Each structure stands twice: as structure tokens, then as C-alpha cells.
Amino acid sequence: MRYTSWVMKTPEILAPAGNREHLETACLYGAEAVYLGVQGDSNLRAGARNFSPDELAGAVDYAHAAGVRVYLALNSYPHDAQMDLLPELVLLARDAGVDAFIVADIGVLGLARELAPGVPLHLSTQANAVNSRAVRAWEALGVSRVILARELGREEIARIREGTGAELEIFVHGGVCISVSGRCLVSSYLNGRDANRGSCTQPCRWDYALVERTRQGQYLPVFEEDGHTFLYNSKDLCLLPVAGEVFGLGLDGLKIEGRNRTALYVATVVQAYRQARDAWARDPAGFAVKGEWVREVMKASNRGYFTGFFHGTPGHEGIGYDFRGYVHTHHLAARVLGRKGGATVFEARNPLIEGMELEWLSRDGRREFFTVAKPVVEGGAVRGVRPGEVFSLETAFAPVPGELVRKPLSEGDKVLGLRA
Numbered sequence: 001m002r003y004t005s006w007v008m009k010t011p012e013i014l015a016p017a018g019n020r021e022h023l024e025t026a027c028l029y030g031a032e033a034v035y036l037g038v039q040g041d042s043n044l045r046a047g048a049r050n051f052s053p054d055e056l057a058g059a060v061d062y063a064h065a066a067g068v069r070v071y072l073a074l075n076s077y078p079h080d081a082q083m084d085l086l087p088e089l090v091l092l093a094r095d096a097g098v099d100a101f102i103v104a105d106i107g108v109l110g111l112a113r114e115l116a117p118g119v120p121l122h123l124s125t126q127a128n129a130v131n132s133r134a135v136r137a138w139e140a141l142g143v144s145r146v147i148l149a150r151e152l153g154r155e156e157i158a159r160i161r162e163g164t165g166a167e168l169e170i171f172v173h174g175g176v177c178i179s180v181s182g183r184c185l186v187s188s189y190l191n192g193r194d195a196n197r198g199s200c201t202q203p204c205r206w207d208y209a210l211v212e213r214t215r216q217g218q219y220l221p222v223f224e225e226d227g228h229t230f231l232y233n234s235k236d237l238c239l240l241p242v243a244g245e246v247f248g249l250g251l252d253g254l255k256i257e258g259r260n261r262t263a264l265y266v267a268t269v270v271q272a273y274r275q276a277r278d279a280w281a282r283d284p285a286g287f288a289v290k291g292e293w294v295r296e297v298m299k300a301s302n303r304g305y306f307t308g309f310f311h312g313t314p315g316h317e318g319i320g321y322d323f324r325g326y327v328h329t330h331h332l333a334a335r336v337l338g339r340k341g342g343a344t345v346f347e348a349r350n351p352l353i354e355g356m357e358l359e360w361l362s363r364d365g366r367r368e369f370f371t372v373a374k375p376v377v378e379g380g381a382v383r384g385v386r387p388g389e390v391f392s393l394e395t396a397f398a399p400v401p402g403e404l405v406r407k408p409l410s411e412g413d414k415v416l417g418l419r420a
Contacts, residue, residue, distance in 0.1 A: 008250075008284075009250045009251065009252065010277070010281045011169075011247065011251045011252055011253055011254045011277065012032040012033050012069075012252065012253050012254070013030060013031055013032050013033075013254055013256070013270060013273050013274045013277055014031065014032070014033045014034070014035060014071070014169070014253045014254060014255045014256065015031035015033070015034050015035075015256050015266060015270045016034070016035060016036075016174075016256060016257060016258040016259040016261065016266065017034040017035065017036040017059075017259065017266075018036070018049055018050065018258075018259035018260060018261070019049040019050065019051070020051070020055065020059060020062075021263050021335075022259075022263055022266050023036065023059055023062065023063060024062065024402050025263045025266045025267050025270075025402065025404070026068070026266050026267075026270055027062070027063060027066040027068045028066075028267070028363050028400070028402045028403065029266070029267040029270045029271040029274070029361075029363055030270050030271050030273075030274030030275075030363075031068055031270050031274070032067075032068060032069065032274075033068060033069035033070070033071060033099070033253070034063060034068060034069070034070055034071070035070075035071040035072075035073055035102060035255070035259075036050070036051055036059065036070065036071075036072065036073065036259070037050045037051070037072070037073045037259065038050060038051055038052070038053055038056060038072070038089055038093075039051065039052050039053075050259075053089070053092055056072075056092060056093060056096045056098075057095075057096040057097075060096045060097050060098055061097075064097065069099040069100075070097075070098050070099050071098065071099060071100045071101070071102050071122060072093045072098045072100070072101055072102065073102045073124075074086070074089070074090070074101050074102060074103050074108050074112065075102050075103060075104040075105075075124035075126055076104070076105070077104060077105045077126075078105065078107075078108065083107060083108075083111070086108065086111055087111065087115060090111060090112055090115045090116055091115055091116070093116070093119070094115065094116035094118070094119055098119060099119075099120065100119060100120040100121065100122045100144075100145070101116070101119055101120075101121055101122065102122045102123075102124050102147070103121055103122070103123065103124060103143075104123070104124035104126040104127045106141070109121060109123075109141060109142065109143070113142050120144040120145065121142055121143045121144060121145075122143070122144070122145040122146075122147060122167075122169070123138050123143045123145065123146045123147060124147055125147045125148065125149055125150060125171065128149045129146050129147075129148055129149055130148070130149045130151070130152060130156070131160065132159065132160045132162075132163030132164050133163075135148075135160055135163070135164040135166050135168070136163070136164050136166070138166070139164065139165070139166045143166065144166065144167055145166060145167035145168070145169055145252060145253065146164075146166050146167070146168055146169070147169045147170070147171075147253070147255065148160065148168060148169070148170050150170075150171055150176060150237070150308060150309065151308075151309045151313075152170075152309060153309050153310060153311065153312055153313075154242075154245055154249070154310050154311065157170065157249055157251075158249055161249055161250045161251070167252035167253070168250075168251050168252055168253075169251060169252055169253030169254070169255055170246075170251060170253075170254065170255065171237060171255045171256075171257055172237070172238075172239040172240070172246060172254045172255065172256065172273065173236070173237055173238055173239065173240070173256045173257065173258075173269055173273065173297070174236060174237055174256055174257025174258045174261075174269075175234075175236055175237075175257050175258070175303070176234045176235070176236065176237050176257075176308065177200075177204065177234065191203065204233060204234075233303070234303075234318060235303050235304040235305060235306045235318055236302045236303045236304065236305050236306075237257070237305070237306070237307070237308045238297060238302075238305035238306070238307065239307055239308070239310060240272065240273065240276060240289065240293055240294055240297055241289060241294060241307065242289075242307055242310060242311070243273075243276045243277075243280065243287075243289050243293075244280060244287045244288070244289065245310075246310075247276075247277060247280040247281075247284070247287070248284065254273065254277070256269055256270060256273065261300075261301060262301065262332060263332065263335070263404060264300065264301075264330070264331070264332040264404055264406055265300045265301050267361055267404050268296055268297065268299060268300040268361070269296075269297055269300050271296070271361075271363075271365060272293045272294075272296040272297050273293075275290075275293060275365060276289065276290070276293050298329065299328065299329045299330045299406075300328060300330075301327070301328040302327060302328065303327070304327070306318045328409065329408060329409055330359075330406040330407060330408055330409055331350055331406065331407055331409055332349045332350060332404060332405075332406055332407075333348070333349060333350055333352060333356075333358050333405045333406055333407040334346035334347060334348050334349055334352065334358070334391075334404075334405045335347050335349060335402065335403075335404055335405070336399045336400065336401055336402060336403045336404070336405070337390065337401055338401045339398060339399075340392060341392075342394065343376070343392040343393060343394050343395070344392065344393055344394075344395045344397075344398070344399055345390065345391070345392045346390070346391055346392070346393065346405065347388070347389070347390050348385045348386065348387050348388065348389050348390075348391060349387055349388075350387055350407070351384065351385070351386060351387060352372055352375070352384060352385040352391075352407075353372065353383065353384045353385075354372050354373065354374070354375065354382075354383050354384065355371065355372060355373075356371070356372045356407060357369055357370070357371055357372075357407075357408075358370055358371070358372060358405045358406070358407050359405065359406050359407070359408075360395075360397060360399060360403065360405050361403060361404050361405070361406060362397075362399065362400075362403060363400060363403060368396075368397055370395055370396065370397075372385075372393065373393070373394070374393075374394075375391045375392070375393050376391060376392045376393070377389055377390070377391045
């Protein structure tokens with residue numbers, strides 16, 4: 001039987017912040033905590049824009065002013081040469097006021113405890129904690145929160161919750177490596193770039209054909225589409241359809257993957273999960289997943305969704321055989337900069353043409369459609385706006401700076417390859 005105190009916990013919504021804009025977007029659209037990295041190979045998203053050391057304190061101050069906690073990812077597996085660079089970063093982050101370090105390597109854990117004993121330690125999913133004994137062992141080493149391995153089902157998570165007093169967190173949404181929480185070496189073998197030090201080239205997403213060594217040129221019939229197979233390509237995780245079960249597990253954090261994704265992805269997904277979590281917190285017994293929340297996350301870039309291991313080990317349904325890249329139904333049209341003279345000032349993110357219908361995403365969950373009519377650039381009316389241009393437009397609503405505007409993706413947009 002689960003402890004009542006665990007069941008009634010309200011888990012925080014934890015969002016990715018790959019750069020400053022993503023951080024601001026996450027804070028605006030309902031995140032209660034963000035996780036981020038500093039440039040270099042101290043975290044497992046070295047390919048993200050990340051924050052420079054000089055930007056870290058400002059990012060923490062901004063989040064804290066918005067009531068949002070900041071967790072710094074130090075979750076790579078550094079060799080000695082990289083380890084020598086970490087003390088300066090740990091001290092910098094400690095002084096900046098980060099709310100926790102996310103660590104995987106036990107050496108990094110020891111370094112953080114030594115140099116920043118007042119900063120809580122969260123154990124990365126890369127450490128593969130899959131049982132309550134492991135959680136208790138990490139807790140004895142100073143870890144306050146464990147981000148559980150992704151290959152755990154609902155009942156296993158519940159059992160771990162019963163067996164430990166540590167804070168627990170799980171991933172609820174986003175990309176999943178085919179190695180799940182394992183430490184993959186495919187990128188190292190094929191490209192000489194170590195996924196465990198932040199430089200994964202994602203070769204599991206490539207198209208493959210199978211040939212037997214002594215039968216060169218004779219491809220075996222394992223293909224699913226156009227002569228290729230996608231055996232290594234996992235769909236994206238989405239636990240929103242089973243959110244009621246997730247919320248009732250007594251977890252402390254619900255983590256959204258995506259430091260390499262877009263601001264529109266962050267806004268869309270974070271807001272959907274926050275709305276669902278808040279509805280559950282108001283009435284756990286009467287909670288039901290709304291179709292509008294699920295439809296929202298379907299609009300964000302994804303590789304197709306599945307519920308991971310939550311209801312048992314997935315089979316073929318967890319592999320995206322028809323994968324051709326991210327799929328999405330909308331792209332980012334513009335970001336609100338503010339109001340001036342009764343008009344709304346935007347920064348365009350994709351080409352906009354007079355007569356286009358756009359959709360405003362408010363921070364409080366409202367959606368409102370409007371038409372691009374007589375946009376003004378540098379004081380003059382124009383027929384179209386280029387990406388990066390600042391323009392003003394009369395709107396019937398008064399948006400807040402940082403809010404986003406999206407546009408449905410048309411067939412013509414797909415040809416142009418517009419950004420999500």
C-alpha cells in the first residue's frame with residue numbers, strides 16, 4: 001500500500017532551458033523549475049546553445065524572480081581532463097544560487113559535495129536507478145532527489161516510492177534514446193563523438209539497410225519503408241494520456257525533455273502538462289485527461305508518441321518505423337516584444353505574408369486567432385515580413401512580452417522547410 005503522504009504530493013513541472021529565450025518561455029508558460037547546462041562538455045546536451053559562464057547568474061536571477069527553481073546539469077561522465085575543469089564551474093554555480101546540481105558520475109557527486117555542500121544533488125537518469133535499494137544507497141551518498149531510469153513501469157515506480165524517503169522524479173515527455181537510460185556508445189563507434197560527454201550525433205535516427213557479410217549487395221528483407229529500416233529509432237515519450245496515474249504516484253518532479261527543441265515546443269508542452277497537473281491538484285478524484293491537452297502536444301514537434309515502459313515493456317509500437325524527422329502541425333510565427341501606441345510589436349521567426357491567419361498562445365491558456373493585416377516595419381506598411389524583422393500590428397488582444405504566436409503548417413510551408 002502506498003503512503004498517503006506520497007499520494008497527495010503535487011509534483012513540480014520541470015522544463016528544459018536550452019538557452020535564455022527558452023528559459024524565459026518556460027517561466028512564462030508555467031514551469032516551476034527549469035534545468036539547463038553551461039557551455040562545454042559538463043552536461044549531456046553539449047549541442048544545445050546552453051549558457052555561457054557569464055550568463056549563468058543572470059539566468060538564475062531571472063528564474064528566481066519568476067518563482068522558478070534552476071537545476072544545473074552536470075550529468076556527463078567526465079574523464080580526468082574534463083574533471084579538472086569542473087571545480088571552477090561548481091563554484092560559479094554555487095555563487096550564482098542554483099537550486100540543485102544534476103549529477104550522474106560519482107566523482108562529480110563527490111566534487112559537488114566538497115565544494116558546494118549547501119546545494120542539493122539530483123541523480124541523473126543516466127545513473128540507471130531502477131530499485132529502492134539503489135535509491136537509498138544514493139541517498140546515503142548525499143543525493144536528495146533521484147531521477148529514475150526511464151525503463152520503469154508504473155508498479156515499479158510505486159514500489160520504489162514506498163521504499164524510500166528520497167525525492168523522486170521521472171521523465172514524462174520528449175525524446176528517448178533506443179538505449180533508454182543506458183550509456184550508449186553507438187555515436188562513439190561511428191563518429192568518434194561520445195554521447196556520455198554530451199556530443200551524441202544520434203546515429204540511432206539514421207536509415208539503415210541490413211546486408212550479410214558474404215552476400216555484399218544482397219539486402220535482407222527487413223525493410224519497412226523505401227528499402228530502409230528504423231529499428232533503432234524510438235518514438236517520443238508522452239505520459240499525458242495517463243497523467244492521472246502519473247500524478248498519483250507521489251512524485252516530486254515531472255520532467256520534460258527538450259533542450260535542443262524550440263521555444264514553441266517548450267511553451268506548448270509545458271503549458272499542457274501544467275494545466276493537467278493543476279486540474280488534478282484541484283480535484284484528484286474527479287480528474288480526467290482533456291482531449292485539448294493531448295491535441296496541444298500533438299501540435300509540438302515530435303517523432304510520434306508512446307507511453308514508454310509505463311504500462312509494461314513496449315514492443316514494436318515504441319519504434320518509429322516511418323520516421324522521417326520531426327513531425328508537427330504548427331511552426332513559430334513570431335514572438336511578442338511588447339505594446340506600442342495601441343499596437344502589438346512582434347519579432348518574426350518565419351516568413352509572414354499579409355492575410356495569413358495566426359494563433360496567439362497566451363500564458364494563461366487562451367488561444368485567439370487573428371489575421372496579419374497591414375503589418376508595419378520601421379514605420380511603413382508592408383505586404384510581408386522576413387524572419388528576424390521587428391513589426392507592429394493592431395490586435396484585438398494585449399499580449400505579454402515573451403508570448404508566442406504560431407501558424408498552422410501548410411503544404412507549401414513543408415516544402416520551404418520552415419522552422420518549428
